[in-house]
Amino acid sequence: MSNSEDSPPKNFETCRELESHYHTDKCKCAHYREQFPDCSCEAESVSEHSPGIVGDEEVLVRTLFKAKHLDSEGRLSPSYFRDAMGKSGLSIDRLSFTEEDKLIAQKRATPLYAGYLGFVVSRSRDIRQLLHKDGRRRFAIYDTATNDNKAHAEICQNIYFERGTKNFRQLNMNVVDDLRDIFSKCSDVPSKCKVD
Amino acid sequence: MSQTLSSLSEGQLMGLSTRDGDEINLTVAPPAGELVGEFDELDDLNSRLIVPEKTHDASSFADQSNSRWRYNGHIVRFSNPEREEKLIQLRDTINSYADLPDNWDLEGSQKTNPQAIQDVLTFLSNMPPNIPIPLCEAGRLGDVGIYWDNRNPHTFAHVVFEGDGRFAFIANIKHPHSEKEGYGGEELPVNMSWPLELVKVVLLR
Numbered sequence: 008m009s010n011s012e013d014s015p016p017k018n019f020e021t022c023r024e025l026e027s028h029y030h031t032d033k034c035k036c037a038h039y040r041e042q043f044p045d046c047s048c049e050a051e052s053v054s055e056h057s058p059g060i061v062g063d064e065e066v067l068v069r070t071l072f073k074a075k076h077l078d079s080e081g082r083l084s085p086s087y088f089r090d091a092m093g094k095s096g097l098s099i100d101r102l103s104f105t106e107e108d109k110l111i112a113q114k115r116a117t118p119l120y121a122g123y124l125g126f127v128v129s130r131s132r133d134i135r136q137l138l139h140k141d142g143r144r145r146f147a148i149y150d151t152a153t154n155d156n157k158a159h160a161e162i163c164q165n166i167y168f169e170r171g172t173k174n175f176r177q178l179n180m181n182v183v184d185d186l187r188d189i190f191s192k193c194s195d196v197p198s199k200c201k202v203d
Numbered sequence: 204m205s206q207t208l209s210s211l212s213e214g215q216l217m218g219l220s221t222r223d224g225d226e227i228n229l230t231v232a233p234p235a236g237e238l239v240g241e242f243d244e245l246d247d248l249n250s251r252l253i254v255p256e257k258t259h260d261a262s263s264f265a266d267q268s269n270s271r272w273r274y275n276g277h278i279v280r281f282s283n284p285e286r287e288e289k290l291i292q293l294r295d296t297i298n299s300y301a302d303l304p305d306n307w308d309l310e311g312s313q314k315t316n317p318q319a320i321q322d323v324l325t326f327l328s329n330m331p332p333n334i335p336i337p338l339c340e341a342g343r344l345g346d347v348g349i350y351w352d353n354r355n356p357h358t359f360a361h362v363v364f365e366g367d368g369r370f371a372f373i374a375n376i377k378h379p380h381s382e383k384e385g386y387g388g389e390e391l392p393v394n395m396s397w398p399l400e401l402v403k404v405v406l407l408r
Contacts, residue, residue, distance in 0.1 A: 072309045075341070078352075084340035085361050086348050119309050176363065176371035177387035184359050184375060 022048035023055065026151055033095045036163035039147065046135075046147035046165050057152035058104050061160055063132035066102040067148070068197045069190070070114050071125035081192040083127060088183045096151070096161035102128070104158040107197055113156065125193040128200040133189040139166050145182055289336040290327075297323055300341040313345040316366030322393040323347045323364045331397060334405055337362075351405050360404050368393055374404035 019025040022043055029035040039048060052060055061067075071077070076087040088097070100110055114124055137145040144165050151161045164182065168175040191200035300315040307314075323339070327349070337349040342363065350361040357377040364370050371389035378384065386400035 073307070075308050078338050078340075082352070084338070084348070085350055086340050086342035086344075086346065086363070089342065089344070121309060174387070174389060176389045177373050180361055180363065180371065180373045180387070181375070181385065184361065184373065188359075188377075 018042065022051055022053045022149075026053040026149070030151070030153075035161075036094055036096050037167070039149070039163050040165065040167065044165075046144055048149055049147055053149045054152040056154050056157055057150040058157055059150065061101065061131050061148045061150050062103075063130075063135065065131045066197075066202055067099040067129050067131055067134070067160065067162075068102055068110065068200075069097065069099050069127050069129075070110075071127070071193060072114075072119045072121060072123060074123055074125060074193075077125065077193050081194070083187060083190060083193065085180070085183050085187055088186050089179060093164045093167035093179070096149075096163045099148075099160050099162060100156070101150075101158045101160050102197060105156075110158070110197065125195065126197040126200055127190045127193050128197055128202050129190045130202055134162060134186070137185045137189070145185060286336065293336055293339055294324060294327070297339050297347060300347060303341055307341070308343065310343070312341075312343040315341050315347060316345040318368070319345065319347040319364045319366035322366060322368060322370065323349060323362075326362065326364070326370060326393045326397075329394065329397060331402060334397075334402065337405075353407070356407055358404050358407050360401055362401070364393065372398065372401050374398075374401045376404055376407065 017028060019028065019042060022039075025038055025042060025048075026035075029038050032038070049060060071083075076084050078084055102110075105113075111124065114120060131148050134146050134148060135144060139145055147163050147165045149161050149163065152159050166182070168178040168182075172178065191202050194200045297320055301317055301320055303312075303315050305314050306312055335351060337351050337360075340348045340350065342348055344365075346363055346365045348361060348363045350359070352359050357379075358375065359377065360372065360374040362370050362372040369390050370393050371387070371391070373385060373387040375386070376384040386398075386404065388398055388400075391398070
């Protein structure tokens, strides 16, 4: 994975250009925030491979390759969501554009697979409805499809509190708390996950 | 929300023993093991139990840590075997984070900071006696967390230790149709008494 943390940011005219350039960058979400603030890239497809922008009613699936982040009730521990979405984004799959068997087979074929697969789901509308106190949206969902996976998308934090911001730990912990609330418990197949 | 020591019935009392001369163990059956003490009620407790004290000045009960309360130089300890077993399991799990390698979640996680483990154990050693045993987690950035996640009423409290001798916490009460009621703090020394807001939210029933 590339990392643009130490290099000067490039300027892009379109969201698709940004996505194409920073596709695997560890700070991709920061670039979205800086160059296309307020989730504006949700309005256009950011990937040429995408079947279309992510709709509000879509069910989004996050795959786990280790059970280490799960508590005894099958819920993700709070720290699971911390940090990742502020910088590189949280990879998810859009259930509307894949099939469960295909998704499972695809995940088993990735280098991350080490014998365990777990799934948690949420609905994009619920993620988009999470607001900061000032009314700004906490998260954006981009259709970052790849040639191999048209269902791929990513959740980025639209507001991220950097170290140095007053009370940044509490602020980021509250962001995580909100997101954790709207993801289901973990299951071995996405269809068993309960989403409201 | 909680009972006082005076409401501890003799039927709930399972045992009374003395250890090292000054330490008094009161073993009570669950849920009495999670009783909240109100110090001005201890005279009543003492009148019903044979506690080898010379004086009864309830105000001298000041130092409480875990299930141990100090009284005029004596330590009164309420023990609940089930709770103590859970505490041991919690500490064992937290200590086991020291063995996690880099990338233990296959998603780029860092090794757990040994000082973060020490810090959370120090914090837990000051846990008030009536607090439910929390869940614990290894963070992806080498930190360690403990948390309580209740659904009815819906409350969530999370304490994070990064390994610098300090902790950050949030404690939220989630009202069904209004904004959540949130408390929090950070840069707090791990050896301090637990923040009252944290205790309040965790104890909410």
